[in-house]
Amino acid sequence: MHSKLETKKPKLLWLQGLTCNGNTHSFLNLNSLDTLLEQFEILYFPAFATDYTYEDILTCKLSCDVLIFEGTYDSTLQRGGILLADVLQHYAKSAKYIIGAGTCASFGGMFAEMNPQNKSGLLFKKGEWVTTFEMYKEKIINLSGCPMHPEWMAYTLQMILHHKTILLDELYRPQELYGYLSHHGCTRNEYFEWKVDAKNFGTKEGCLFYEQGCRGPMTHASCNKILWNEVSSKTRIGTPCLGCTESDFPRTHFFTTKTNMSIPQDIPFDVPKRSYLTMVGIAKTFHIKRLEGKLIDYKTTH
Amino acid sequence: MARITKEERKQGIINAALQLFSERGFYITTIPDIAQKVGMSVGNFYNYFTSKDILAKELIIYISEYLGQSIREINEEDISTEQKIHKIVSMYFAMAEEKPEMIEYFLRVYLSNREVFADGCEGMICVSPFVTEMMIFFNDGVEKDELHNQDFFSAFGLFMGYLGGMVFLFGEKILPEPLDNYKDSISQNIYNALKTRD
Amino acid sequence: MITKQLIEHIEGEASVYFDMDGKKVDFATVVFPHFRGMESFLEKKNALDALVITPRVCGICGHAHLMATVRALEDAYKNGGYEVIPTQKANTIREFTLVMEMIQNHFKWLYMVIMPELSKLIDKPFTQKPLKGAYASSLASKAIALFGGQWPHSSYMIVGGVTCDPTYMEILQATSFVEELVKFFEKECLGVSLENFLAFESCKDFQGVESDIATLEATLIDLDMQKKGFAHDRFLVLGTHNFSSIGKLKGTRTFHVDPKFVTTIQAYTPHEKTYAYNALYKDEYYETGSLARMISSNESIVKNMHRRYKDSAYSRVMARIFELALLLQHGRSILNTLDVTQDSVVKVEDIHNITAKGIGVVEAPRGPLVHEISLKNGLIESYKIITPTQFNIGSSTREKPTPVQKAMQGISKDEAEFIFRTFDVCSVCTTH
Numbered sequence: 001m002h003s004k005l006e007t008k009k010p011k012l013l014w015l016q017g018l019t020c021n022g023n024t025h026s027f028l029n030l031n032s033l034d035t036l037l038e039q040f041e042i043l044y045f046p047a048f049a050t051d052y053t054y055e056d057i058l059t060c061k062l063s064c065d066v067l068i069f070e071g072t073y074d075s076t077l078q079r080g081g082i083l084l085a086d087v088l089q090h091y092a093k094s095a096k097y098i099i100g101a102g103t104c105a106s107f108g109g110m111f112a113e114m115n116p117q118n119k120s121g122l123l124f125k126k127g128e129w130v131t132t133f134e135m136y137k138e139k140i141i142n143l144s145g146c147p148m149h150p151e152w153m154a155y156t157l158q159m160i161l162h163h164k165t166i167l168l169d170e171l172y173r174p175q176e177l178y179g180y181l182s183h184h185g186c187t188r189n190e191y192f193e194w195k196v197d198a199k200n201f202g203t204k205e206g207c208l209f210y211e212q213g214c215r216g217p218m219t220h221a222s223c224n225k226i227l228w229n230e231v232s233s234k235t236r237i238g239t240p241c242l243g244c245t246e247s248d249f250p251r252t253h254f255f256t257t258k259t260n261m262s263i264p265q266d267i268p269f270d271v272p273k274r275s276y277l278t279m280v281g282i283a284k285t286f287h288i289k290r291l292e293g294k295l296i297d298y299k300t301t302h
Numbered sequence: 303m304a305r306i307t308k309e310e311r312k313q314g315i316i317n318a319a320l321q322l323f324s325e326r327g328f329y330i331t332t333i334p335d336i337a338q339k340v341g342m343s344v345g346n347f348y349n350y351f352t353s354k355d356i357l358a359k360e361l362i363i364y365i366s367e368y369l370g371q372s373i374r375e376i377n378e379e380d381i382s383t384e385q386k387i388h389k390i391v392s393m394y395f396a397m398a399e400e401k402p403e404m405i406e407y408f409l410r411v412y413l414s415n416r417e418v419f420a421d422g423c424e425g426m427i428c429v430s431p432f433v434t435e436m437m438i439f440f441n442d443g444v445e446k447d448e449l450h451n452q453d454f455f456s457a458f459g460l461f462m463g464y465l466g467g468m469v470f471l472f473g474e475k476i477l478p479e480p481l482d483n484y485k486d487s488i489s490q491n492i493y494n495a496l497k498t499r500d
Numbered sequence: 501m502i503t504k505q506l507i508e509h510i511e512g513e514a515s516v517y518f519d520m521d522g523k524k525v526d527f528a529t530v531v532f533p534h535f536r537g538m539e540s541f542l543e544k545k546n547a548l549d550a551l552v553i554t555p556r557v558c559g560i561c562g563h564a565h566l567m568a569t570v571r572a573l574e575d576a577y578k579n580g581g582y583e584v585i586p587t588q589k590a591n592t593i594r595e596f597t598l599v600m601e602m603i604q605n606h607f608k609w610l611y612m613v614i615m616p617e618l619s620k621l622i623d624k625p626f627t628q629k630p631l632k633g634a635y636a637s638s639l640a641s642k643a644i645a646l647f648g649g650q651w652p653h654s655s656y657m658i659v660g661g662v663t664c665d666p667t668y669m670e671i672l673q674a675t676s677f678v679e680e681l682v683k684f685f686e687k688e689c690l691g692v693s694l695e696n697f698l699a700f701e702s703c704k705d706f707q708g709v710e711s712d713i714a715t716l717e718a719t720l721i722d723l724d725m726q727k728k729g730f731a732h733d734r735f736l737v738l739g740t741h742n743f744s745s746i747g748k749l750k751g752t753r754t755f756h757v758d759p760k761f762v763t764t765i766q767a768y769t770p771h772e773k774t775y776a777y778n779a780l781y782k783d784e785y786y787e788t789g790s791l792a793r794m795i796s797s798n799e800s801i802v803k804n805m806h807r808r809y810k811d812s813a814y815s816r817v818m819a820r821i822f823e824l825a826l827l828l829q830h831g832r833s834i835l836n837t838l839d840v841t842q843d844s845v846v847k848v849e850d851i852h853n854i855t856a857k858g859i860g861v862v863e864a865p866r867g868p869l870v871h872e873i874s875l876k877n878g879l880i881e882s883y884k885i886i887t888p889t890q891f892n893i894g895s896s897t898r899e900k901p902t903p904v905q906k907a908m909q910g911i912s913k914d915e916a917e918f919i920f921r922t923f924d925v926c927s928v929c930t931t932h
Contacts, residue, residue: 018536020928021511022559022652028608028634029641029651037631047509048612048630054508078533079513080506110556114537147559147652201663202590202844228650229642231673237649238663238844239656242552255548255658260444262454263437273441277434285425296667298841 010160012040013057013064013091014101017084018111018119019071021046022147023102029229030150039161040066058082063094066160068153072104072111073132075118085132092133097160098122098140101153106142106171107247123172127247142172146244151226152177171247173220178245181269183216185224186235192217195283196291201238201255204295208240210264213257215243217268312350314340316364319357324403328358328411328418355418362412362419362428365404369397370431377438383448384497386439388489391465395481398469405469436461443496450498460495464488502771505917509613511560512927514893516920517771518913525916528908529768530895535775538932542883547573547851547875548658550883554871555653557885557932560608562652563601563644564864565885567594568871570657573851576858576875577659582849589842590661592834595741596674597644598862599831601651603681604637604644605865606790606824609924610689611636614817615712617918618719628712636684643677643831646670661845668840675835682828689713690825697825702804703818713821720814728911729813729919731903735792736781736891738762738870739863743830745797748781752795752803757781759861762870764886767895776930778894778902779886787811787903788867788891789924791819799826813907816922852878866924867891887929893920 014024024046030036042050043064044057056062058080069088077084092098100122103109107126112119120130122140133140143152155177159166167175183192191198191207198206208214216224219241223233235241243249258265267276306314318339322331333354337347351357376389398405412419412429419428426433440457443449449457468488472481507514513534519527538557542550554569555562574584586594611633619625641651647664648654656663664670686693691711700706706714720726735749738759748755764777778785786792791811794802802819809815860871867888874881894902901909904923908916 018534019512020556020559020562022556022562025559025652028631029638031638033634034629034631047608047634049509049616054506110553111536114541146556200845200847201658202661202665204665204667223650229638229645231642232645232649234649234654234656237647237656238665239649239654242655244653250549250552252549253546254552254655260451261437261440261449261457263441265441265445273438274434277437278430281430281433281437282425282427285427 009039009041010065010096011043011063012037012045012066012068012157013043013062013095014045014068014070015057015084015088015091016046016079017069017071017073017077017105019102019104020110021070023070023105023145023153026147027101027150027153030154031230033150036154036157040157046070054080058087060087060090064091065095066097066099066157067091067095068099068101069105069122070101072108072119073122074111075132088133092136092139095136096139098133098136099153099156100140100142100144100172102148103144103146103244103249106144106173107249109146110250113250124247127171137172140172141166141168141174144171144173144178144245144247144249145221146242146249149177149221149223149226149228152222169220173245177222178220180220180222180225181217182219182221182223182233182235182241182245183268184222186216186233188235191291193283194286194288194291195280196288198238203238205291205293208235208238209257211257212240213253213255214240215246215266216241218266219243219246221245311340311342315347315350315357316361319361320403320407323411324406328415333357355422358411358418359423359428361407362423363431365408366429366432368404369394370435372397373432373435373439377435377442383439383443383446384489384493386443387493387496388485390439391485391489391492392482394465394469395485398472399481402473406473409466409470409473433458447498449496457496461492464492503913504771505913507917507920507925510921510925510927511558511929512931514925514927515772516908516917517769518908518916520913523912524910525908525913527898527901528905528916529771530776530893530904530920531769531772531774532776532927532931533772533774534927534931536932539883539885542880545880547576547854547873547878547880550873550880551655551658554885555655557887558926558929559652560605561601561864561866561869561926561929563597563648563654564862564869565871566655566657567598568860568862568864568869568885569873570594570659571860571862572858572871572873573659573860573875574858575860576856576873577848577854578856579858580854580856580875582854584660584846584848586661586846587842587844588837589839590844590846592838593647593662593664593666593844594657595743596831596834597648597654597656598741599743599827599834600640600644602863602865603824603827603831604640604651605924606820606827607633607636607640609633609820609865610716610824611712613921613924615716617921618716618723621723621914621918622719632688632712636681636689639677639681639684643674643681646674646677658845659851660848661843663844665844666838666840671835671838671840675832678828678832678835682832685824685828694825694828698801698822698829700801702801702808716821717818720817723915725817726809726812726814728915729811729816729907729922731787731811731907732785733811734784734786735795735811736786736788736868737792737796737863738788738861738868740861741863742834743797743827744793744863747796748786749792749796752806754796759859759868759870762868762886764890768897769895774895776894777886777890778896779890780894781891785894785896785900785902786891787923788888789816789820789865790823791816792867793863794819794823794826813919813922820924850878851875854878864888864929866926869929885932887926887932889923889926889930892923893925893930 197210554565648656870886872884
């Protein structure tokens with residue numbers, strides 16, 4: 001699927017559409033970032049200077065091997081007075097790989113929600129296919145996430161450097177990263193198993209799925225496998241997963257679970273509703289004292 | 303003459319047990335009574351059910367599955383929620399008329415003798431097939447915007463409490479008319495209580 | 501003669517139009533050419549959705565937006581008759597993560613903006629690697645993630661407190677990261693210990709020190725930056741925290757402030773359309789950010805510096821370095837005060853019963869961030885965001901210039917570009 005690169009350093013170019021810069025800052029958190037970047041010739045990166053100015057890039061006299069695009073694509077957007085669409089088309093043509101950094105570049109994301117006409121991700125607008133960059137689909141890799149995890153970008157760049165084929169899912173996201181659910185590895189899993197709901201926010205105990213709107217079982221991501229900033233994740237500390245790697249991000253009614261007659265509207269991927277409800281019905285019958293109590297009893301004095 | 307299978311034998315015990323529990327009462331009926339009605343030895347009986355308590359629990363699971371399957375067929379039909387309510391009520395009332403021993407077992411044995419079912423049938427485990435189908439029914443109704451969203455137990459209690467109450471009155475022979483005559487008005491009442499508001 | 505200069509390597513994009521008088525800048529206007537429409541996007545949404553949406557205004561100061569939102573919501577609760585008082589534990593955690601984000605911003609600005617930009621003005625370029633700033637920032641982010649789950653974009657603050665419920669394990673780990681960060685700062689950036697640095701009486705104490713920051717300080721003096729880049733010598737601090745002291749200052753005289761006197765007007769950009777609005781306090785332009793906060797808090801070394809060098813570019817840069825040191829010390833100490841047995845979140849009224857307005861103000865790295873929310877039965881009727889860059893880097897007329905416009909007058913174009921960056925522009929924030 002991907003051709004071999006020259007033995008000299010591949011050229012990397014990071015361009016932005018409508019963005020908050022979150023993916024850039026997420027990437028800057030990467031351990032050993034300098035070692036990784038040294039293996040590329042960086043033509044342009046938003047956070048530090050390179051041998052080329054922005055104006056050099058915009059005049060489109062250069063070409064790159066790896067094109068990274070961050071932010072929502074807006075066909076009317078101008079950067080430095082030049083239509084970004086033209087700039088992107090130019091670099092996309094010669095690039096061997098095109099990486100959509102973040103949910104905005106992958107699916108349109110947050111900024112495609114505002115005045116949505118002319119806005120989308122590289123290949124998708126929410127879950128719908130868009131044809132603007134369709135001719136380059138063989139080279140596109142989506143690293144959705146709001147923001148994406150820096151290790152996901154590191155993985156992709158290193159796979160490219162080692163000439164390895166990256167297996168992608170139907171949304172063009174690497175399967176080795178997005179095959180997991182953000183539910184896998186959450187420290188609250190036992191509460192999910194026995195259907196012990198968190199009664200409120202701010203507790204170590206309880207599963208956030210039933211009432212606090214956690215999208216973990218419906219979200220493809222490896223947040224609880226790789227961990228964020230090498231130490232933690234949202235659900236571990238008690239914030240519900242917001243489903244930010246999926247094409248329908250942002251949804252609405254965050255922090256609450258939509259229920260129909262107390263039954264969660266959305267249930268774990270590919271689990272039949274009957275099976276799920278039978279399990280829940282049975283599990284909710286049991287009251288396991290240990291799981292309904294506090295994990296750590298600070299009040300008992302010794 | 304064809305050989306009777308184990309499954310058919312087991313079904314025979316179930317039918318007989320339900321009949322006897324209905325006629326004479328749960329505590330009065332003994333294993334020998336049931337074995338005799340089926341025409342097998344007590345020893346052989348224990349090959350199918352190791353104790354009366356086990357039999358009691360298996361019966362409730364059997365009834366739940368039967369009810370669950372019937373409701374599932376209605377759930378899967380491509381009709382409105384209002385029509386589904388009517389079909390569920392009709393099915394329930396038909397069962398009360400044609401197989402009274404089943405509904406009676408549920409109301410008079412299961413609900414009234416919780417101590418028998420305490421160990422092994424905690425909460426809703428044994429009625430799970432039936433409850434799951436009712437959950438599917440309510441879920442679909444709200445998803446299709448035909449029922450208004452509310453707490454599951456409020457809705458479930460309204461529906462099942464109502465039906466159970468009517469069947470109880472029927473069993474006590476208090477209802478002046480056949481049960482079937484009430485199904486339209488009862489379905490309408492249930493639908494009006496649960497449907498979406500303007 | 502008008503020259504347009506595209507400013508890159510800022511959060512987002514901006515252009516400065518220089519009106520030159522020979523080799524000196526006579527006047528300059530600033531254009532922010534993009535618009536995202538987040539305020540109107542927030543309308544009709546559930547109030548709690550704002551906790552997910554507003555951090556996405558900005559990737560580098562998303563935490564400040566989160567805190568401004570939660571403060572605005574809690575203010576609305578109060579005005580709606582249901583006052584919310586988070587526990588001391590929740591307030592401490594919120595402040596800790598905010599301080600860490602600020603530290604993170606300061607490091608990145610120093611190594612990825614100021615040092616490289618300054619090197620353009622001298623013959624010998626700095627050999628400091630920009631990614632040094634990124635490394636320090638990543639340590640700060642780890643400390644944040646222990647409480648917030650991740651950085652950037654955590655959404656871990658909610659009405660009534662925070663979603664996390666840490667043990668001493670998290671607190672000790674966070675303390676380790678802060679210590680590591682302090683050591684890094686001392687060894688790799690400062691060249692002296694934190695305690696010694698905070699005991700400096702004046703910038704002369706840098707003499708004899710060999711470090712990135714000592715070199716930075718010496719270079720600023722070599723370039724006469726203490727004589728350039730003056731704005732109005734008026735400062736504004738609006739966010740209430742344990743590390744700031746709110747007030748309006750003219751020179752060093754302090755006055756009382758109230759966020760309700762903040763207004764915005766259309767920017768003046770005759771050469772190109774801009775989407776930014778200028779922010780004013782009682783119809784005047786004020787400088788915000790580290791220098792403002794340090795003077796307002798009466799930090800003696802900054803007051804000394806200000807006495808000699810007023811609000812020059814030198815003061816502006818050095819103030820931020822001093823604030824970085826102070827914040828590191830502050831971050832260290834507040835962790836010690838955390839009581840894990842307190843509740844993380846207090847019981848609050850159902851948000852659907854809240855119909856009220858609220859204002860949330862936070863000191864973001866570059867100055868006050870103001871969020872104004874109007875709720876009706878828990879839905880957002882209107883949402884207004886005013887960012888610190890709107891205070892510092894507005895674009896107005898010659899007669900009434902904004903801080904950055906005043907600072908860029910009368911110097912060369914190259915120097916003006918540097919001085920522009922001493923205000924640290926966050927364009928994404930401003931074009932929300």
